[in-house]
Amino acid sequence: MVRPERRDLPVDQSVDLAGVRLKNPIVVASGTFGFGREYGQFYDLSELGGICAKGLTLHRREGNPPPRIAETPMGILNSVGLQNPGVDAFIEHELPELRKHDLVVIANISGNTPEEYGIMCEKLSEAGVDMIEVNISCPNVKAGGLAYGTKPELAAEVTRVAKEHATVPVMVKLSPNVTDVTEIARAVADAGADALSLINTLRGMRIDVNTRRPILKMNTGGLSGPAVLPVAVRMVWEVANAVDLPILGMGGVAKGEDAAQLMLAGASAVAVGTACFADPYAPIRVRDGLAQIACAQGLDKVSDLTGGVRPW
Numbered sequence: 001m002v003r004p005e006r007r008d009l010p011v012d013q014s015v016d017l018a019g020v021r022l023k024n025p026i027v028v029a030s031g032t033f034g035f036g037r038e039y040g041q042f043y044d045l046s047e048l049g050g051i052c053a054k055g056l057t058l059h060r061r062e063g064n065p066p067p068r069i070a071e072t073p074m075g076i077l078n079s080v081g082l083q084n085p086g087v088d089a090f091i092e093h094e095l096p097e098l099r100k101h102d103l104v105v106i107a108n109i110s111g112n113t114p115e116e117y118g119i120m121c122e123k124l125s126e127a128g129v130d131m132i133e134v135n136i137s138c139p140n141v142k143a144g145g146l147a148y149g150t151k152p153e154l155a156a157e158v159t160r161v162a163k164e165h166a167t168v169p170v171m172v173k174l175s176p177n178v179t180d181v182t183e184i185a186r187a188v189a190d191a192g193a194d195a196l197s198l199i200n201t202l203r204g205m206r207i208d209v210n211t212r213r214p215i216l217k218m219n220t221g222g223l224s225g226p227a228v229l230p231v232a233v234r235m236v237w238e239v240a241n242a243v244d245l246p247i248l249g250m251g252g253v254a255k256g257e258d259a260a261q262l263m264l265a266g267a268s269a270v271a272v273g274t275a276c277f278a279d280p281y282a283p284i285r286v287r288d289g290l291a292q293i294a295c296a297q298g299l300d301k302v303s304d305l306t307g308g309v310r311p312w
């Protein structure tokens with residue numbers, strides 16, 4: 001993989017996400033960039049607008065048994081299952097490393113109960129992350145394993161608790177595995193979220209026809225990569241029309257044009273996820289491609305793309 005050539009373009013790339021300034025709109029998506037250590041060998045993380053760190057839980061987790069990644073046409077299925085060292089280890093070992101770079105640090109959290117979200121929000125705010133991304137695609141143990149992100153009342157409850165305990169902006173990450181994403185977006189907005197991010201992975205499955213076994217040990221997994229981009233663009237557009245909150249758009253972004261679509265649909269910033277696996281420089285290419293599109297369209301600021309779609 002070759003490092004993209006650096007080109008300074010006459011366009012302001014800075015964006016605002018719930019009062020947090022990013023020097024450019026490109027963030028890396030949670031769970032696809034670890035805590036930046038591996039990718040930091042390729043380039044200075046300061047080139048990025050921000051990082052959504054690997055999803056954290058209150059206590060360390062081993063994740064799910066393998067196989068937990070499977071390729072699909074234009075994407076991958078994963079059932080990694082939130083493998084992570086726990087919130088305290090992140091604060092002690094990973095956050096100080098990330099802080100050596102000039103980028104916005106967004107901690108991504110998952111909990112089994114609203115209380116767990118609250119405790120993590122308190123710890124991470126105190127530790128000085130710039131923002132907290134609340135992943136509501138995880139099961140609520142009290143509600144019998146039902147994902148928080150699929151029921152407006154549960155999503156709102158988690159948002160309220162997170163807001164009560166956080167002193168930094170709270171961004172709630174929406175699941176696409178719902179009939180009407182705007183219903184959840186409204187519930188979360190009414191509960192006080194400062195921003196929304198979307199989309200998380202779409203539930204999918206692959207089967208080996210010879211063994212008749214699912215490829216993933218967990219049977220099903222989450223689909224990401226280029227295959228999900230049109231779903232992400234549609235959902236960002238719907239949510240942008242439904243609520244007045246800044247959006248971090250993601251899902252299948254691999255080039256500048258993909259990011260521009262999400263911004264035109266209403267996103268203020270864009271995260272690059274699965275594309276990083278095949279090309280560590282993908283976020284840099286997306287950043288530069290997006291800036292080129294803004295320049296070619298005669299814009300002074302990349303942020304002028306946000307919400308600019310002209311629907312029929």
Ligand SMILES: Cc1cc2nc3c(=O)[nH]c(=O)nc-3n(C[C@H](O)[C@H](O)[C@H](O)COP(=O)(O)O)c2cc1C
Nearest residue numbers: 029030031055078135199200224225251252273274
């Ligand atoms: C291997 C893998 C692990 C992920 N882990 C998390 C996670 O810990 N927390 C989270 O909110 N999203 C997680 N995601 C979802 C991504 O952050 C992103 O929302 C999704 O993959 C869509 O973007 P993409 O198509 O650019 O990858 C993960 C995705 C992948 C592929």
